[in-house]
Amino acid sequence: MSRAFVKEDGPDNEPLPDLPISPHPNYVTPRGLAALRDRLAALQAELSRLRARAERLDRLPERAVERDIRYVEARLRSAIPVDxxxxxxxxxxxxxxxxxxxxxxxxxxxxxxxxxxxxxxxxxxxxxxxxxxxxxxxxxxxxxxxxxxxxxxxxxxxxxxxxxx
Known part of the structure; x- marks a missing residue:
């Protein structure tokens, strides 16, 4: 298919809605904080892999990972470490x-x-x-x-x- 027929902007390329964030205080154990950081690193690596694909007409997988990154980053920002x-x-x-x-x-x-x-x-x-x-x-x-x-x-x-x- 010619690139002339590919819509570059529009609803197919808009970010997915954010995942709901809990209204409760975000207490985390050291193990939980490390798991959130590991999850963020894995998501960032997955996003890099997806962006490096030769065929990127379907952007939904990238948008899903970007949404998950926003969620994990928000959870890390609100984390209250508890020893x-x-x-x-x-x-x-x-x-x-x-x-x-x-x-x-x-x-x-x-x-x-x-x-x-x-x-x-x-x-x-x-x-x-x-x-x-x-x-x-x-x-x-x-x-x-x-x-x-x-x-x-x-x-x-x-x-x-x-x-x-």
């Missing part, structure tokens, strides 16, 4: 790993981390999650009620330690 060692000793707080047991005695561990670092599969929960809200402020030996859509679960706190990031 896990500054958590109140013996109290569930941001930057701590909490081991709990449910009514059946089944033990699980959860880490209260920043929103960008949260991953339920790894037991990493954001401070705004219902579980984290139930745990924050509790101490070893306390019981808390975790209100879930499937019903309330009572958890006993067995151990609390600062994250090793």
């Amino acid at each position: 896990p060692n500054d958590a109140p000793p013996g109290e569930a707080a941001f930057g701590t790993r909490i081991t709990v047991a449910d009514e059946d005695g089944t033990e699980q561990a959860f880490e209260i981390v920043g929103e960008d670092e949260a991953d339920a599969a790894l037991g990493r929960i954001a401070p705004q999650s219902p579980l984290a809200r139930a745990l924050i402020g509790a101490r070893v030996g306390d019981t808390v009620d975790w209100k879930r859509p499937a019903g309330t679960v009572t958890l006993e706190l067995l151990a609390i330690e600062p994250l090793r990031c």
Whole structure:
């Protein structure tokens, strides 16, 4: 196709809308801050790769990466680093790993981390999650009620330690 028939400006070349930014304070652990920086570097490398393509008629992949870069840069600008060692000793707080047991005695561990670092599969929960809200402020030996859509679960706190990031 001749370049004469390619529209250089128009809706196909406009930036994608920005991703929504959480209204909550952006607390980050050292591990979470490093992950954001690594993600930004990977996105910048991906954008360079995309811009180096010989065939660039489809700019959507570039626009998507540019949008993601804007998001990560905004998250880095708003980051509030928290040292896990500054958590109140013996109290569930941001930057701590909490081991709990449910009514059946089944033990699980959860880490209260920043929103960008949260991953339920790894037991990493954001401070705004219902579980984290139930745990924050509790101490070893306390019981808390975790209100879930499937019903309330009572958890006993067995151990609390600062994250090793």
